[in-house]
Amino acid sequence: MTPASSVLLLTTLTGFGYGLLAWLGLFNAAGALPRGQWFGPVVIVVALGFASAGLMASTLHLGRPERAWRAFSQWRSSWLSREGVAAVLTYLPACGFAALWWFWGQDAAATRALGLVSAAFGLVTVGCTAMIYASLIPIRQWHNRHTVPDYLVFAIFSGAVLLAVMQAAWFGHSGTVALVACLAALLALVLKFAYWRFIDRQAPLTTLTSATGVRQAAKMHALDQPHFSQNYILREMGFQLARKHAAKLRKWTYVLAFIAPAIFCALAAMDVAPVVFGVLALVTTGAGLFLERWLFFAEATHTAAIYYGHTI
Amino acid sequence: MTSLPQPQIGAKKLGLVIDLDTCVGCHACAVNCKEWNTGGHSAPLPDYQPYGVEPDGLWFNRIHSYEAEGGSCGDRTVNFPRSCLHCEEPQCVTVCPTGASYKRAEDGIVLVNADICIGCKLCSWACPYGAREFDENQGVMKKCTLCVDRIYNETLPEAERQPACVLTCPSKARHFGDLNDPASEVSILVALREGQDLMPELGYRPTNKYLPPRKAKIPVSAQPAPTASTAGFGSALLNLVDRVLSR
Numbered sequence: 148m149t150p151a152s153s154v155l156l157l158t159t160l161t162g163f164g165y166g167l168l169a170w171l172g173l174f175n176a177a178g179a180l181p182r183g184q185w186f187g188p189v190v191i192v193v194a195l196g197f198a199s200a201g202l203m204a205s206t207l208h209l210g211r212p213e214r215a216w217r218a219f220s221q222w223r224s225s226w227l228s229r230e231g232v233a234a235v236l237t238y239l240p241a242c243g244f245a246a247l248w249w250f251w252g253q254d255a256a257a258t259r260a261l262g263l264v265s266a267a268f269g270l271v272t273v274g275c276t277a278m279i280y281a282s283l284i285p286i287r288q289w290h291n292r293h294t295v296p297d298y299l300v301f302a303i304f305s306g307a308v309l310l311a312v313m314q315a316a317w318f319g320h321s322g323t324v325a326l327v328a329c330l331a332a333l334l335a336l337v338l339k340f341a342y343w344r345f346i347d348r349q350a351p352l353t354t355l356t357s358a359t360g361v362r363q364a365a366k367m368h369a370l371d372q373p374h375f376s377q378n379y380i381l382r383e384m385g386f387q388l389a390r391k392h393a394a395k396l397r398k399w400t401y402v403l404a405f406i407a408p409a410i411f412c413a414l415a416a417m418d419v420a421p422v423v424f425g426v427l428a429l430v431t432t433g434a435g436l437f438l439e440r441w442l443f444f445a446e447a448t449h450t451a452a453i454y455y456g457h458t459i
Numbered sequence: 460m461t462s463l464p465q466p467q468i469g470a471k472k473l474g475l476v477i478d479l480d481t482c483v484g485c486h487a488c489a490v491n492c493k494e495w496n497t498g499g500h501s502a503p504l505p506d507y508q509p510y511g512v513e514p515d516g517l518w519f520n521r522i523h524s525y526e527a528e529g530g531s532c533g534d535r536t537v538n539f540p541r542s543c544l545h546c547e548e549p550q551c552v553t554v555c556p557t558g559a560s561y562k563r564a565e566d567g568i569v570l571v572n573a574d575i576c577i578g579c580k581l582c583s584w585a586c587p588y589g590a591r592e593f594d595e596n597q598g599v600m601k602k603c604t605l606c607v608d609r610i611y612n613e614t615l616p617e618a619e620r621q622p623a624c625v626l627t628c629p630s631k632a633r634h635f636g637d638l639n640d641p642a643s644e645v646s647i648l649v650a651l652r653e654g655q656d657l658m659p660e661l662g663y664r665p666t667n668k669y670l671p672p673r674k675a676k677i678p679v680s681a682q683p684a685p686t687a688s689t690a691g692f693g694s695a696l697l698n699l700v701d702r703v704l705s706r
């Protein structure tokens with residue numbers, strides 16, 4: 148599948164935003180955050196800012212962005228519609244969480260409760276995004292049991308890094324949060340390793356004989372193409388990434404997205420320049436997860452490409 | 460509404476039956492499809508740089524050619540027209556967030572309402588057959604309409620109330636009809652010729668059926684390819700000409 152930057156931005160930025168919201172809610176409910184009247188509302192604004200930026204980016208992908216509101220109507224059947232509804236609904240508890248934090252204080256039972264509700268809504272939105280991909284039957288690299296947990300863990304990981312940076316910048320230390328971010332990075336690394344191992348061993352979903360209904364032939368191969376230049380199907384679904392390039396990019400992803408942030412977060416957790424290492428962790432996580440998302444698209448193959456003789 | 464309609468008892472299931480034995484791969488159906496539909500229900504079907512180096516454009520029907528090897532049909536070329544199959548479990552419809560994509564309860568035709576499509580392209584990702592193409596100018600998705608604007612068109616003579624591709628096929632490789640009616644011409648063809656579903660393993664239950672190539676009557680054996688003679692007056696002359704011209 149051809150990686151479109153709007154969709155890469157949507158999935159990574161909303162991951163950061165909703166991940167951040169989730170950790171703020173959780174840590175605050177656990178009473179594990181330092182006190183600060185401004186801290187909570189500012190973090191929530193940043194979280195919603197990331198999420199909103201991602202959602203805005205995704206509308207750039209639309210052919211008719213001015214009609215985007217129509218996408219809220221088919222939540223009964225469509226995960227894309229559900230994602231939109233969940234994203235909009237998340238603003239409500241999140242804004243309430245910020246308001247209660249400010250007026251009633253971060254330790255009020257209602258604040259803590261609304262923090263947990265916001266966390267849940269944010270993660271549900273990430274889950275809906277993941278289900279858009281996981282439900283697409285023609286794409287074996289997406290339609291599997293890895294996609295949803297991976298998206299959730301990547302969101303949790305990137306959100307923890309972001310919270311660690313903000314806490315370090317605000318209070319000068321990020322102890323537990325940075326430690327959690329480090330562990331989340333390692334968990335994400337394991338999941339990505341398992342995902343790549345899984346897709347490398349998957350069998351193609353179909354064969355050319357099944358795709359054409361010529362089942363009596365032992366084998367078939369493409370002879371003449373229907374057209375000599377591109378068409379929508381090839382532009383959108385015919386992306387082919389050379390194996391050796393993929394291998395190199397996977398290594399970069401391991402380092403940038405998971406290993407470097409894990410090391411930086413560990414240092415921050417040990418109070419070694421928590422702001423500097425926090426920012427370094429954030430930058431590498433952002434770049435690394437963008438690359439990871441690019442590969443998620445670039446390595447995905449679509450059954451329609453088999454008609455053009457591609458390996459799927 | 461992008462939820463699928465409840466199956467109605469006795470409702471029609473309109474679709475195409477395509478004969479891969481007799482299709483000669485002439486592209487006439489694709490051309491006539493483009494011709495009709497660029498003025499029809501989903502008009503226009505744009506071309507991008509039609510006279511440029513890389514012409515590109517929107518078509519509802521694409522004609523592939525394959526070489527089949529081994530098996531009962533012998534080694535042969537198979538020409539393969541590919542278009543929307545008007546599936547019974549079309550994920551292209553259920554993923555649509557706006558309700559623009561829908562399947563009609565009365566005859567099973569899958570259509571896009573271009574007035575509410577937001578151009579998110581998700582439906583094209585959900586179609587395993589690559590049957591939907593995007594209109595880059597209007598920003599909306601388009602697809603085969605089974606010539607919904609012909610088949611019910613009372614201003615046309617009755618014999619012409621058929622999809623444009625079916626009418627134009629010079630080798631009569633395309634048939635149109637109600638696949639829910641066991642007595643229809645198309646259902647009989649499917650029964651006689653063991654009509655096949657494409658990628659049945661994905662579970663979309665296509666309505667359109669493909670009739671596989673018939674058994675090869677004459678055994679085909681691999682023939683040695685003729686080789687150009689490398690000696691003699693002819694080739695000496697050619698060599699001379701070649702040398703003179705490449706100076």
Ligand code: SF4
Nearest residue numbers: 543544546549551586
């Ligand atoms: S062939 Fe593709 S576009 Fe047509 S109904 Fe089936 S899934 Fe939808």
Ligand code: SF4
Nearest residue numbers: 555576577579580582
């Ligand atoms: S491109 Fe249009 S028809 Fe297709 S899923 Fe999106 S809104 Fe629906």
